[in-house]
Amino acid sequence: MLNSLGLPGRPEDTRVVVAMSGGVDSSVVAGMMKREGYDVVGVTLQLYDHGEAIQRKGACCAGQDIHDARRVAEKLDIPHYVLDYESRFKEQVIERFADSYINGETPIPCVTCNQTVKFKDLLETAKDLGADVLVTGHYVRTGMEGNQLAMFRPVDLDRDQSYFLFATTQEQLDFLRFPLGGMTKPEVRELAHEFGLAIADKHDSQDICFVPEGRYTDVIAKLRPHAAEPGDIVHVDGRVLGRHNGIIHYTIGQRRGIGVATGDPLYVVHLDADGRRVIVGPQEALATHNLLLREVNWIGPGTLDDLPEDGITVYAKVRSTRPPTEAILRKSGENIFVELVAGEFGVAPGQACVFFDKDGQEARVLGGGWIQRAEKQEGAEAALKALLGKGWEAAGFPVG
Secondary structure (H helix, E strand, O other), rough: OOOOOOOOOOOHOOEEEEEEOOOOHHHHHHHHHHHHHOOOEEEEOOOOHHHHOOOOOOOOOOHHHHHHHHHHHHHOOEEEEEEEHHHHHHHHHHHHHHHHHHOOOOHHHHHHHHHHHHHHHHHHHHHHHHEEEEEEOOOOOOEEOOOOOEEEEEEEEEEHOOHOOOOOOHHHHHHHHHHHHOHHHHHHHHHHHHOOOOOOOOOOOOOOEEEEHHHHHHHHHHHHHOOOOOEEEEEEEOEEEEEOOOOOOOOOOOOOOOOOOOOOOEEEEEEEOOOEEEEEHEEEEEEEEEEEEEEEEOOOOOOOOHHHOOOOEEEOOOOOOOOOEEEEEEOOOOEEEEEEEEEEEHHHHHHHEEEEEOOOOEEEEEEEEEEEEEOHHHHHHHHHHHHHOOOOOOOOOOOO
């Protein structure tokens, strides 16, 4: 007979390591596991030099959060360990974040953190502690689909975190559990009060944890002192409109704060890292239908090699705040392409494209990848190619 985590054996004979950030969600998960009688061990990660962030609200893994996690563990009467992952977090997350911005991309460090530090390094540590599963407070669901454990969007779509977990491998997924997937945030806070946790009304984390006051450019400038080199602001038609103080201050799709005015609304269309140019244009120059992905992770049925030549219909999500929209997923040689049926504006390299088998609450996460290139509409594509010359990579997008 299986227990509530889908494992054979009694709860008291099942060791559960809970990743405790000091927030409401992971604290409630620890309380749920303790109440059900599991052998619970709490683990909190020290991910960076948190001294400067202790006074800052809205960031996870700061000094106060470690203190809060420790207090919750004491209240629940479970063992608790703080692990120093600072060096590996700097190498695998912060350094990559900085390099991605320097290359004109828009990175998502929370995905990288889940992909490396949390679901790789911490997972191995959990196994070293004798864990049968690693449990987190993420809002996603898992369940058996055939003979495979699958990931699904949560009941509370306003809290859906599946976009940030697309890089979870099947092996990792088999070892992970997400008890909050069937709950809403108000229900979670109610449980926190029921458990008597002091953090029951604590604010949710909102910022990137290692970015003081949300100023990511300060972090990049500190890590890469030569990153903020000035250059030209260039219109897609070739006109030089002004100067900028470094492409790290700009993101694809940005409208405000560009630093030039022409009478018509301008948007950042492309960041030319090699030429240190910020290329701007009208909104229609941002439109794209076709994406080339890299480092694609597949946790759907079968393998990517099973895709038919004309692809399959999926629902793709290119921003965490946007709903999934209909798309075609194709494989051509070693390349993976996604065609967004209705198109999208302001898609940037470095962002993630996550695909689902359907829209809505019952959607299964099939996987995702990092956006390497977004093909512009025909006119904008030709204009960029003329501007960048050999620097404009031909991705070989298939014709739909």
